[in-house]
Amino acid sequence: ETGVTQSPTHLIKTRGQQVTLRCSSQSGHNTVSWYQQALGQGPQFIFQYYREEENGRGNFPPRFSGLQFPNYSSELNVNALELDDSALYLCASSFEGHGYTFGSGTRLTVV
Amino acid sequence: SQQGEEDPQALSIQEGENATMNCSYKTSINNLQWYRQNSGRGLVHLILIRSNEREKHSGRLRVTLDTSKKSSSLLITASRAADTASYFCATDAKGSARQLTFGSGTQLTVLP
Numbered sequence: 001e002t003g004v005t006q007s008p009t010h011l012i013k014t015r016g017q018q019v020t021l022r023c024s025s026q027s028g029h030n031t032v033s034w035y036q037q038a039l040g041q042g043p044q045f046i047f048q049y050y051r052e053e054e055n056g057r058g059n060f061p062p063r064f065s066g067l068q069f070p071n072y073s074s075e076l077n078v079n080a081l082e083l084d085d086s087a088l089y090l091c092a093s094s095f096e097g098h099g100y101t102f103g104s105g106t107r108l109t110v111v
Numbered sequence: 112s113q114q115g116e117e118d119p120q121a122l123s124i125q126e127g128e129n130a131t132m133n134c135s136y137k138t139s140i141n142n143l144q145w146y147r148q149n150s151g152r153g154l155v156h157l158i159l160i161r162s163n164e165r166e167k168h169s170g171r172l173r174v175t176l177d178t179s180k181k182s183s184s185l186l187i188t189a190s191r192a193a194d195t196a197s198y199f200c201a202t203d204a205k206g207s208a209r210q211l212t213f214g215s216g217t218q219l220t221v222l223p
Contacts, residue, residue: 004153033210042199042213043154056210088151092211100211102146104153 006091006103013110018079021106023091025072032074033100034066035090043090049074078108086110117200117217125222130187132217134200135180141203143176144211145185148197157185157198190221 003026013019025032031050035043045058049068063079072093078085086109092100118133136143142161146154160167160176160183167174173186187194197218201211 031209035211035213039151042201042215043211045210045212048210058210090153092154094209098209099159100156102154102156105151107151 004091004093004101004103006089006106008106009104010107011109013081013108015081015083015110017081018077019081019108021076021078021089021091021108023074023076023093023103025074025091025093026101027072029072029093029095029101031094031096032068032072033092034074034076035092036060036085037088037090037105038084039087046076081110083110117198117214119217120215121218121220123220123222124190126190126192128190128221130190130194130219130221132185132198132200132219134183134185134214136183136200136202136212136214137181138202139205140178141205143174143183144201144203145172145174145183146199146201146213148199148216150196154199187219190219192221192223195219195221 005024007022033048034046037043046060048056052068065077068074088105088107090105092102094100116135144159145157148154158169158174160174171188176183197216199213199216201213
């Protein structure tokens with residue numbers, strides 16, 4: 001039990017569809033980051049939110065978007081899903097960017 | 112893109128032996144962290160070493176950092192079958208707003 005909860009744990013979507021992944025952070029954690037991990041690879045940084053504002057973004061197209069809410073939860077939205085979007089999506093939260101705690105991830109399969 | 116590269120990509124040892132994994136990175140960093148991942152699950156933070164530190168210990172873990180060579184090593188002593196997992200280094204680069212850049216990982220298998 002890490003204190004960071006992600007839902008759902010597994011998801012299958014069809015190419016072209018849209019998906020929303022959710023993350024519930026530890027109370028007081030004002031920073032949340034999302035990572036994409038393809039099979040056999042290390043996680044890749046998607047973006048980071050600090051106090052509900054995006055303050056960093058990796059090399060991902062605009063169809064990847066996010067939100068952070070005042071109750072320390074956040075969302076990752078992906079539009080127009082492609083087969084290459086199949087991956088494990090990880091959420092990590094921290095207070096002021098110190099000491100990230102990762103969730104167990106959502107395994108997304110696009111068919 | 113991956114900043115760090117772990118070496119080796121895969122390592123298989125017998126229980127009780129020591130396991131050493133290496134990580135190289137490219138930019139100036141605030142700190143370097145090591146994480147463990149079991150079978151595609153979430154990442155577990157193992158240890159953090161700051162850029163002004165050269166060595167750090169935590170239980171059976173020993174981490175070294177050489178900022179002049181932009182490299183780090185993770186040593187796991189007296190390995191156990193339960194240590195079987197993927198190990199990743201991640202750098203918190205200067206000016207990066209605390210985002211982590213991960214390497215490609217080392218798959219460690221400890222045989223009983």
